Amino acid sequence: MSSLAIARRELLEIAGNRKFMLAFGVQTLLLLLLLPAFGNVFESGNLALPSPTLQGFVPLGVVVESDDCDVLLQALEANRRLRLYRFSSPPVEELERGVIAGYLLIPESYREGSLTQLEVVLVLGGGVKSSVAQDAVEESVAEASSRIAAQRRSELELNLESAVSVRREFLRQVVVEGAGGERFSSFFLSYLVPLVLFFPVFMSGGVVLDAIAGERERRTIESLLGAPLSRKSIVSGKFLALWGFVSAEVAVWLLGIGVMGIPVAKPVEAMVLLAGVNALVIALAMALTLYSRSLKEANIALMLLYVPLFVGLIYALSVEFFSPRDFFSYIPFNLISRAVTGEGFSHEVLLQVLLLLGFGTLLCIATAVLLIERDDVVFGSRPGIGRLFSDACEALLGAGFAGGMALALLMSPLVFVTAVLVEVALALLYTGLLGYSAKAVYLTVFSIAVTEELLKLLPLRVALRKQRSWLTARASAAIGAASATGFFIMETLAVGAAVLVVFGIPLTKLLYARATTTLVMHTLASSIAALGLYRRKKLGTVLIVLAILLHAVFNLAVVEVVL
Amino acid sequence: MLGFKLEVMIRFERVTKRFYNVTALRELTLTIERGELFALVGPNGAGKTTAIRLLCGVLKPTSGRVTVAGMDVARDGVRVKRMIGYLPEEPSLYERMTPRQLLHFFASLYGVRDAEDRIEELLALVGMLDKADVRISTFSKGMRQRISIARALLHDPEILVLDEPTMGLDPLTAKELRDFVSGLRGKKTVLLCTHYLDEAEQLCTRLGILHRGRLVAQGRPEELKAELGGAGRDSPTLEEVFAHYTRGSRG
Numbered sequence: 001m002s003s004l005a006i007a008r009r010e011l012l013e014i015a016g017n018r019k020f021m022l023a024f025g026v027q028t029l030l031l032l033l034l035l036p037a038f039g040n041v042f043e044s045g046n047l048a049l050p051s052p053t054l055q056g057f058v059p060l061g062v063v064v065e066s067d068d069c070d071v072l073l074q075a076l077e078a079n080r081r082l083r084l085y086r087f088s089s090p091p092v093e094e095l096e097r098g099v100i101a102g103y104l105l106i107p108e109s110y111r112e113g114s115l116t117q118l119e120v121v122l123v124l125g126g127g128v129k130s131s132v133a134q135d136a137v138e139e140s141v142a143e144a145s146s147r148i149a150a151q152r153r154s155e156l157e158l159n160l161e162s163a164v165s166v167r168r169e170f171l172r173q174v175v176v177e178g179a180g181g182e183r184f185s186s187f188f189l190s191y192l193v194p195l196v197l198f199f200p201v202f203m204s205g206g207v208v209l210d211a212i213a214g215e216r217e218r219r220t221i222e223s224l225l226g227a228p229l230s231r232k233s234i235v236s237g238k239f240l241a242l243w244g245f246v247s248a249e250v251a252v253w254l255l256g257i258g259v260m261g262i263p264v265a266k267p268v269e270a271m272v273l274l275a276g277v278n279a280l281v282i283a284l285a286m287a288l289t290l291y292s293r294s295l296k297e298a299n300i301a302l303m304l305l306y307v308p309l310f311v312g313l314i315y316a317l318s319v320e321f322f323s324p325r326d327f328f329s330y331i332p333f334n335l336i337s338r339a340v341t342g343e344g345f346s347h348e349v350l351l352q353v354l355l356l357l358g359f360g361t362l363l364c365i366a367t368a369v370l371l372i373e374r375d376d377v378v379f380g381s382r383p384g385i386g387r388l389f390s391d392a393c394e395a396l397l398g399a400g401f402a403g404g405m406a407l408a409l410l411m412s413p414l415v416f417v418t419a420v421l422v423e424v425a426l427a428l429l430y431t432g433l434l435g436y437s438a439k440a441v442y443l444t445v446f447s448i449a450v451t452e453e454l455l456k457l458l459p460l461r462v463a464l465r466k467q468r469s470w471l472t473a474r475a476s477a478a479i480g481a482a483s484a485t486g487f488f489i490m491e492t493l494a495v496g497a498a499v500l501v502v503f504g505i506p507l508t509k510l511l512y513a514r515a516t517t518t519l520v521m522h523t524l525a526s527s528i529a530a531l532g533l534y535r536r537k538k539l540g541t542v543l544i545v546l547a548i549l550l551h552a553v554f555n556l557a558v559v560e561v562v563l
Numbered sequence: 564m565l566g567f568k569l570e571v572m573i574r575f576e577r578v579t580k581r582f583y584n585v586t587a588l589r590e591l592t593l594t595i596e597r598g599e600l601f602a603l604v605g606p607n608g609a610g611k612t613t614a615i616r617l618l619c620g621v622l623k624p625t626s627g628r629v630t631v632a633g634m635d636v637a638r639d640g641v642r643v644k645r646m647i648g649y650l651p652e653e654p655s656l657y658e659r660m661t662p663r664q665l666l667h668f669f670a671s672l673y674g675v676r677d678a679e680d681r682i683e684e685l686l687a688l689v690g691m692l693d694k695a696d697v698r699i700s701t702f703s704k705g706m707r708q709r710i711s712i713a714r715a716l717l718h719d720p721e722i723l724v725l726d727e728p729t730m731g732l733d734p735l736t737a738k739e740l741r742d743f744v745s746g747l748r749g750k751k752t753v754l755l756c757t758h759y760l761d762e763a764e765q766l767c768t769r770l771g772i773l774h775r776g777r778l779v780a781q782g783r784p785e786e787l788k789a790e791l792g793g794a795g796r797d798s799p800t801l802e803e804v805f806a807h808y809t810r811g812s813r814g
Binding site for chain 2: 002005006008009012013016017218219220221222223225226227228229230375376379381383
């Protein structure tokens with residue numbers, strides 16, 4: 001309840017900020033005016049804005065060779081998006097000049113009275129209007145088709161679902177001052193439109209800054225902290241408001257783009273995905289702003305977030321445009337581009353990306369909550385990373401066994417990255433000294449076992465140092481196993497991404513193979529090593545060495561199988 | 564016998580608050596009874612605001628605990644905060660809102676029933692009814708303070724916590740405010756934090772002197788004076804008492 005009250009107030013604050021609302025209005029207006037103009041430039045090289053009404057927005061040539069095509073012609077004429085021009089022969093020249101978006105050839109064989117499958121040929125130029133033309137023609141053809149099928153059914157009781165099919169042909173090159181017109185047009189759809197759709201999230205920095213750092217700077221946060229609500233609900237309320245506002249902005253823009261006749265192939269999917277991206281960026285910006293000491297520092301922190309994000313967006317869209325690959329669809333920027341063009345878009349990938357975005361958002365919100373719970377953060381003195389880490393460990397371990405398990409899982413990214421760095425360094429050292437030999441391989445494999453077994457003990461070491469009464473031998477083994485599971489998840493994700501790129505093997509398959517082998521080894525070895533660390537002394541050392549040997553033997557077996 | 568028992572409303576039990584290596588409050592132990600008007604005085608940086616923030620749940624103690632009507636502020640924060648009206652040192656208000664919008668927002672946070680009527684009543688009380696729909700950004704400090712008071716009283720709290728309520732106000736408004744607080748004696752429990760000694764003496768039933776994060780003295784003003792005066796001497800002023808306990812705070 002209090003989260004909603006906070007969210008409501010935050011929205012009121014944004015709406016009451018005249019400068020911000022003015023900027024939003026001007027941007028939206030400019031977008032709606034300029035984007036179609038860009039479309040026209042890339043499509044046909046002229047700067048004319050489309051007519052404000054959509055009536056007859058798309059000029060389409062029609063070449064009629066058949067004398068029995070009334071139903072189809074009626075349907076085409078009734079389509080308010082099309083403006084029809086009749087030609088006696090294929091108007092290739094007009095198409096090349098960009099006078100028409102495409103032309104529809106109704107061949108002599110097309111006879112609505114006959115019982116054969118009918119076919120028309122749609123020849124398209126490149127560009128936005130040709131996409132709209134295709135969409136409109138398919139709509140008219142479907143309508144005509146169902147009417148013809150209905151006629152036939154009533155006359156002859158034939159059960160035909162569809163009577164007419166459209167064969168599409170693309171005119172590859174529309175020349176616009178020496179450059180490939182089609183390329184420019186697809187550039188417009190797969191590059192410019194997605195870029196524009198990301199603007200609201202880049203502009204979200206202003207509202208986030210005002211909502212968090214501004215609240216702290218003006219000291220209004222003190223009355224919120226004194227009010228009967230949890231600090232958590234301040235974060236969640238603000239997040240809801242900011243997310244809602246930025247996503248509404250995206251929705252308005254998407255709608256505007258649709259009204260302007262720019263064909264976004266999957267508008268709903270694009271909206272959902274953009275909302276997911278907005279959530280992550282806003283949550284991250286909120287955590288960063290909270291961690292900053294002042295408005296100025298928060299400004300710099302947000303710049304450090306948004307600038308690389310923007311560069312990343314440009315880079316991702318460029319890669320998507322020039323050399324699209326399946327793997328790139330996992331990058332949200334690329335996936336938006338695919339949702340706009342409709343090419344190479346998959347709902348399965350969308351779901352996976354949304355899950356990842358959701359997970360990231362939750363992590364950032366959890367961080368923001370942890371930060372706002374700290375008095376030093378709220379009252380403007382920023383604690384160092386080391387202190388934050390130590391306090392977080394203290395809090396988690398204070399929560400008992402479950403907290404210890406959570407600590408082990410949460411530390412796994414750190415453990416994994418450190419392990420990879422050490423392993424790569426050692427591998428380079430061995431190959432440098434011994435060349436690419438069997439000896440170097442075996443040494444590397446053994447070093448991996450040592451590095452990973454020791455590093456996976458890190459969470460338990462932290463726990464043992466803080467000395468908790470619940471930390472028995474059994475609990476230590478469980479923390480070891482949890483650390484190993486976290487490590488396994490990180491490893492699988494990293495290896496999974498690599499094999500997906502190189503071999504195209506999906507993650508699920510890999511997960512099954514590894515869960516039945518590597519996971520068992522990791523948890524077993526780490527539990528033994530954890531017991532060793534808990535016991536210390538001679539027996540402890542023996543157990544840790546045993547764990548390392550187990551890991552090394554497993555690694556050797558894997559190397560034998562692979563090589 | 565008097566026929567009633569004094570009830571402890573606010574209790575600080577060996578409360579310490581540290582920010583890194585700075586200790587703002589050291590082992591503060593203090594009880595305030597229901598209906599009492601207690602003043603915390605002390606030089607700048609003595610830990611007055613920290614103590615108040617700990618009571619209001621704005622800060623969390625590093626060690627020790629603060630209880631209100633037997634409830635731990637750290638554990639039952641939400642319930643305790645419903646009992647407290649807090650007037651911070653700076654009237655920190657949302658500038659883009661009007662007083663009415665602001666009070667509505669806080670009414671929803673505190674779950675105030677019949678908010679509309681209560682807001683009208685309070686705006687009339689602080690004399691801001693005619694400015695109810697004007698943006699706060701156009702207000703003077705005194706006007707802001709009035710809105711801040713209305714906000715603190717919105718949910719009719721049992722305890723009122725006032726941090727330097729008259730600082731920066733013109734003499735007339737300050738007097739109005741003092742009269743208002745004085746009228747609360749016996750009806751509400753009030754913790755007042757000030758460095759105007761005459762204000763503390765005039766208003767409070769008891770006072771505590773904080774110095775460098777420690778409570779160095781507490782009692783009725785006359786008790787404190789008598790304690791210092793000793794036999795055969797003129798009774799010292801409260802200023803002298805204050806100077807005695809906080810000696811060495813400057814220079």
